[in-house]
Amino acid sequence: MKVLVAVKRVVDYNVKVRAKADGTDVDLNNVKMSINPFCEIAVEEAVRLKEAGVATEVIAVSVGEKSCQEQIRTALALGADRGIQVETDGKVEPLVIAKLLKAVVDKEQPQLVILGKQSIDGDNNQTGQMLGALANMGQGTFASEIAVEGDKVNVIREIDGGLQTVSLSLPAIVTTDLRLNEPRYASLPNIMKAKKKQLDVYTPDDLGVAVTSHITQIKVEAPAERKAGITVKDVEELVDKLKNEAKIIS
């Protein structure tokens, strides 16, 4: 069984992001970039499936500028067998990423596609679902456990207030939640091996997909600073403040 895993290059989760002074975007100048944590979980899950003898090949795919090859190499060092980069310029919105991934799915015919539930930069939480619709595959999103059985994959989903188990026919889409697994770290021999693994580069033209934009980012600003709280001396004062100052009770 072939497994396709999507990985995205995003600002490292330890970095405290700042808006650019002109408010056009987040400032990514000299900022550490890493593989999106949810994507790392996706890679780990695919590699575990391979180690368990369920998957035969794991392919890591990323859509982005040349620099995203670093994150593909990270995935290869974690155990993916080969990589695919779809080279794009600048920001690409979820629908376009989903269309490009759909073209890769058509080319590679994987039985299972694992993606992060969202990337920590845009927090859109859309690509997996859109890919499911475009590729006409069943989807199990926010997975905290997956098990492949025959031509089905059972996915335990983290939903509000509990867990839901769904059974999907393969080929299928799974998006990962935080608790699915704890990713390993790459070993030095695997980092070295990853450098020699195959990495194919396609352009959107090669895949017959037009990169268009439907979204315009108008403004990015830092959240308002939290104001200091106050201490009230009794319940009476609290009720008074809630009524007359905050005006949240009447």
Add this chain to the structure above:
Amino acid sequence: MAIDQTYPEIRAAVASLCSQYQGGYWRKMDAAKAYPTEFVQALTSAGFLATLIPENYGGAGLPLGAGCAVLEEVHRSGGNGAACHAQMYTMGTLLRHGSEEQKEQFLPAVAEGKLRLQTFAVTEPASGTDTSRIRTNAVRDGDDYVINGQKVFISRTEHSDLMILLVRTTPREQCVKHTDGMSVLLVDMREAVGNGLSISPIDTMMNHASTELFFDDLRVPVCNLIGEEGQGFKCILDGMNAERILIAAECIGDARWFTAKSAEYARERTVFDRPIGANQGIQFPIAKAHIQTEAAALMVQQAADLYDAGRSAGAEANMAKLLASEASWAAGDTCIQTHGGYGFAAEYDVERKFRETRLYQIAPISTNLILSYVATRELQLPRSF
């Protein structure tokens, strides 16, 4: 970051490994003066301690710069590589001067981590850096050398299977040059301890596994001689540059950890209604430590590049170690000052790192000896000793 980082993929993997051994782990080890076995095992299994061992002996065969990236990252993450950094470079003496048979016998097991070769015994109570005055001697008796003497401040002996040992095989007085007549032996600690070798731990101000060694008729087979008899000093000299450059990289890691910690605290800690980092009395020393660190980092890079190009790196290795150890000390001192009282609270890790980084102005060579080296060797000033 002022300069582009080398080996980003190695740094990312080491950072990821180190994130599983955070401050709490190191504080626990520090309080108990315990050896960080789990951490060392993780670094070993992931292959990072075999960075410099050639591929045909089972290592990664990478240049010294890659070793620097590994150790710098361990220290930048708040950890301490001193428990195992020597596993990376002590093998250099064996690699460069050992016979093919010796290398085949030991290097693959060292690369795999099955054998720990992380003890390098030179220093003695009566001869600090004045190495030619070592008294520990080896006398040939049939197929063995019989060793008597004493060594001090020898690290990790209780966590090593093998030791590189420098002994006198010809008394100093009988040698044309004082540095002649010394030899290097590879000692199998597993057999030696209790059979002529005894180890006595030295309690130090940080968790460093330092010990004294006593040799009392310890027998070591002649086949464990590395290089030629009497040429031992030359065999250990070339390993020292690698050691100095790697330790300088650890200091850069410490300095970057301190400065990141200082800046973070200064941005967030509010006194008199504003972050203390807005006060130039706080922010200038942090900026200065950062500048000092980045300048030192350039010298470490330069030394590693020269070493990897096979060029003479003695002066640069020494200068890098001096600059980096002073930068980490300045960054550490600033970090304590920035934190005020909290700098002394163990849970902030600052005081632990402060104690740990102080060592590197003394070891593996003291600042004064570096100054003397640069003055006399680089600038041809007369020697005072």
